[in-house]
Amino acid sequence: MIIDFRSDTVTKPTPGMMEAMMHASVGDDVFGEDPTINLLEKRMAGLFGMEAALYCASGTMSNQVAITSHTRPGDEVICEQEAHVYIYEGGGIAFNAGCQVRPVAGDRGRIRAEQVLKSINSKDVHKARTSLVCLENTSNRGGGSCYDFNEIIKIKEVCDTHQLNLHLDGARLFNALVAKNEKPDDYGSVFHSISVCFNKGLGCPAGSMLMGSEKFIHQARRVRKVFGGGMRQAGFFAATAVYALDHHIERLATDHLHAKKIEAALQNHPLVKMVLPVETNLVIFELKDGVDMGGFISRLREREILLLPISDRRLRIITHLDISADMLLIFLKALTHIS
Numbered sequence: 247m248i249i250d251f252r253s254d255t256v257t258k259p260t261p262g263m264m265e266a267m268m269h270a271s272v273g274d275d276v277f278g279e280d281p282t283i284n285l286l287e288k289r290m291a292g293l294f295g296m297e298a299a300l301y302c303a304s305g306t307m308s309n310q311v312a313i314t315s316h317t318r319p320g321d322e323v324i325c326e327q328e329a330h331v332y333i334y335e336g337g338g339i340a341f342n343a344g345c346q347v348r349p350v351a352g353d354r355g356r357i358r359a360e361q362v363l364k365s366i367n368s369k370d371v372h373k374a375r376t377s378l379v380c381l382e383n384t385s386n387r388g389g390g391s392c393y394d395f396n397e398i399i400k401i402k403e404v405c406d407t408h409q410l411n412l413h414l415d416g417a418r419l420f421n422a423l424v425a426k427n428e429k430p431d432d433y434g435s436v437f438h439s440i441s442v443c444f445n446k447g448l449g450c451p452a453g454s455m456l457m458g459s460e461k462f463i464h465q466a467r468r469v470r471k472v473f474g475g476g477m478r479q480a481g482f483f484a485a486t487a488v489y490a491l492d493h494h495i496e497r498l499a500t501d502h503l504h505a506k507k508i509e510a511a512l513q514n515h516p517l518v519k520m521v522l523p524v525e526t527n528l529v530i531f532e533l534k535d536g537v538d539m540g541g542f543i544s545r546l547r548e549r550e551i552l553l554l555p556i557s558d559r560r561l562r563i564i565t566h567l568d569i570s571a572d573m574l575l576i577f578l579k580a581l582t583h584i585s
């Protein structure tokens with residue numbers, strides 16, 4: 247039995263989810279005729295209190311469609327220096343939107359309003375036009391850290407004063423909502439656009455949703471088509487998201503509990519130097535100086551336990567739908583044998 251902690255994207259559809267796919271009613275979504283996609287877009291827009299939504303193939307596509315729709319070539323985008331949109335999307339901000347990035351050093355992936363303010367370029371013709379701020383909640387490289395909503399409101403005030411758009415990369419936003427008991431429509435009232443992934447903790451095989459105003463989503467729909475993201479009978483996928491909204495949101499609390507137990511075990515482990523504070527389903531940790539990281543990984547791999555190196559010092563564990571309580575126990579036991 248392989249226990250795969252590398253990512254929350256490794257999940258397989260559950261029987262219930264497969265059933266939902268088999269019974270999905272579908273149509274040509276580029277003609278606007280896929281009933282399941284139309285329903286999902288409406289439901290997500292409603293949930294977040296936003297006017298409209300656009301179903302996309304992946305979180306990367308949602309983010310890139312959003313950034314391209316919000317900006318003009320030559321603009322500058324402010325984000326945290328380890329933001330997914332900056333380091334994990336293949337240079338898409340430059341490639342797709344023709345924009346450059348102003349990376350900001352934050353605290354576990356989160357930036358503050360005063361940092362945003364300081365990063366806005368003056369109107370001087372030498373400078374790139376600052377037009378967009380991207381936040382990430384939860385932060386991937388920050389170890390699943392959550393924003394304090396009050397800071398988001400402060401950032402929004404800076405954006406309003408300086409006529410900047412504010413996008414949220416909410417690939418794991420549902421994890422934050424569950425962990426902090428927050429309301430989706432509070433987020434919808436602050437951001438100009440929000441992307442969320444169905445293919446991460448929610449257990450779907452693919453898909454993401456981009457939400458925003460009617461006008462923004464109209465433009466985003468055009469950009470998605472240009473990117474080759476018009477998917478026709480993708481209602482089969484959208485049905486998995488409808489199923490996940492009904493069945494896989496509240497259970498995220500279980501993943502968070504599992505991650506907390508892993509955090510505690512690692513904190514007491516003789517080979518571990520530090521663990522980033524666990525707030526949701528990610529656990530990022532470093533081994534003590536001189537401990538061979540490759541050896542650590544392969545000793546776990548021998549026991550069919552997989553985790554992911556994310557730098558030459560850091561390892562990542564993610565809990566998800568396909569990690570059971572039994573698997574967690576097996577892993578915790580295995581850890582005690584490695585020293």
Ligand SMILES: *Cc1c(COP(=O)(O)O)cnc(C)c1O
Binds near residue numbers: 305386417
């Ligand atoms: C995974 C992830 C994405 C992109 O999602 P894909 O569906 O893999 O393209 C975007 N942002 C964050 C923070 C992520 O963790």
